[in-house]
Amino acid sequence: MSETYGPVMTVHFGQQPAVVLVGFKAVHEALVKQADAFSGRAEIPVFMKVNEGYGIFTNGERWKQLRRFSLSTFRDFGMGKRSIEEWIQEEARYLSLMFNRHPFDPTFFLSRAASNIICCIIFGQRFGYHNDNFLHLLPLLLAPPLLLSSFVLHLPTLYNIFPSLIKVMPGVYNKIWNNSKQLKQFVSEQIEKHRKTLMADSPRDYIDNFLIRMKQESTNPSTEFDVNNLLINVSNFFTAGTETTSTTLRYGLLILIKYPHFQGRGHFELRYAAHPYVSL
DSSP states (O other), rough: HHHHHEEEEEEEETTTTEEEEEEEHHIIIIITTTTTOHHHOOOOOHHHHHHHOOOOTSSHHHHHHHHHHHHHHHHHHHTSSSOOHHHHHHHHHHHHHHHTSSOHHHHHHHHHHHHHHHHHHHSSSOOOTTTTHHHHHHHHHHHHHHHHHTTOOOHHHHHHGGGGGGTTOOOOHHHHHHHHHHHHHHHHHHHHHHHHHTTSSSOOOOOHHHHHHHHHHHOTOOOOHHHHHHHHOOOOOOOOESSSHHHHHHHHHHHHHHHHHHHHHHHHHHHHHHHHTOOO
């Protein structure tokens, strides 16, 4: 098509126009030389419906402010507190204990481990693998990606192209929306607990930092630091970071099982890179 229409062309996916760049020169011009102009995020109907226009999955000034704050908070996490690395090491020990007990399906254990790292950063604590609230949370995090990727339930992709389909095929969307509502309820409860115990001079985690920033900008009418953005931001971190991480780890285990001769090499490289900080 580029031979006919050139290196920059427009293609319509249903009702959604998309710009296609072909070749290094066009891509470099757009994404490097004019990165600011092309750094926007497309409006995806599924995400717009779930997020209601809030959070880091938005666009424009809201996206810039929330992204900048989140990156800064994650980067500074651990100053005077436990570092992310320590959280990961502790979670790995819990996961190892589960692995050494008996044969198991790694799906939920890996998801629990990945989700717990996010819990540590966002909530300042991990949850036991058999905690009732935690066990209720995990299916809510795993179900939407499965629904979005299932061949039988590819309707969310069609919905992005033809949003009007929601009126005639609401079933799968209702499932996604209901899961999203339950996740938001869980996050709302955690935010309220943080409000009641907040100490402005000693923030414990991401939520504390956000609440402090909310108070600092309470007189700014155009601030993006409000409870709606906090709620959606935290929910987005969980949905984006749990299933993706656990699926990558699970696939890695499958590869190591299929090619066992790589296990020793991988273990050696980990020991070499981690020593003397981690015991393997």
